[in-house]
Amino acid sequence: MGTDSLGSFWAVLLLPLVFGVPTEEPTFGESVASHLSKGCRRCCDPEEPLSSADPVQGPASPHFPYVLPEVRPYINITILKGDKGDRGPPGTPGKPGKDGPRGDRGSQGVKGNKGQAGNPGSSCQAHYSAFSVGRKTALHSSEDFLPLLFDRVFVNTDGHFDMTTGRFTAPLRGLYFFSLNVHSWNYKETYVHIVHNEQAAVILYAQPSERSIMQSQSVMLPLEPGDQVWVRLFKRERENAIYSDDVDTYITFSGHLIKAED
Structure with a gap:
């Protein structure tokens, strides 16, 4: 047996020890249910950290039948600010409030200039x-x-x-x-x-x-x-x-x- 054949043989023997050997191969429905049990998630929601029990994402194979969810990039929508919109139409005026208390009398103003003489009155007067x-x-x-x-x-x-x-x-x-x-x-x-x-x-x-x-x-x-x-x-x-x-x-x-x- 050559060196390449020995390497492949030991990899096959050690793989179940690292990832675990499934006792029964999951069906397609069970795989979908496993993904739905974690709930729907928007692409922009923060990604939940993987626990030590979560397997590493990778392609499905006969030896590794689990399909891990795709990790999407986190996008902060607070920085996506659009242009300022146009001013909307004015709203309906509200009802007038109650009259306030009468203010104090102000100081006396400056005396005005003398006005011009008026027109003569009626001659009959x-x-x-x-x-x-x-x-x-x-x-x-x-x-x-x-x-x-x-x-x-x-x-x-x-x-x-x-x-x-x-x-x-x-x-x-x-x-x-x-x-x-x-x-x-x-x-x-x-x-x-x-x-x-x-x-x-x-x-x-x-x-x-x-x-x-x-x-x-x-x-x-x-x-x-x-x-x-x-x-x-x-x-x-x-x-x-x-x-x-x-x-x-x-x-x-x-x-x-x-x-x-x-």
């Missing part, structure tokens, strides 16, 4: 008219109708009251207020009209008496531009007079515009 005049001289009526003239001016805006004629001329259409105050004369009748144009509007009257008294009358009149309001004494059967002196002013006549109308 600038319309006004007023007068107030007085008389310090007594007067006796010498004819049926005697205009009452005045010798003292308290107020006469824009000269709407004519001191020469004793008449107020309305500058605007609107509502006006007038008042008259006189002092009666002892034992003489006092009979005075407030006249609108040429028509008596109201009368101020006091009967003869041993005592002189202050009398007053007032009226509101709607006037058109150019209308006149004035005062006159009216003579009747009795003597008609009003009293005054150089010291005090007993006789006054006043009027003003209440509301202008377009």
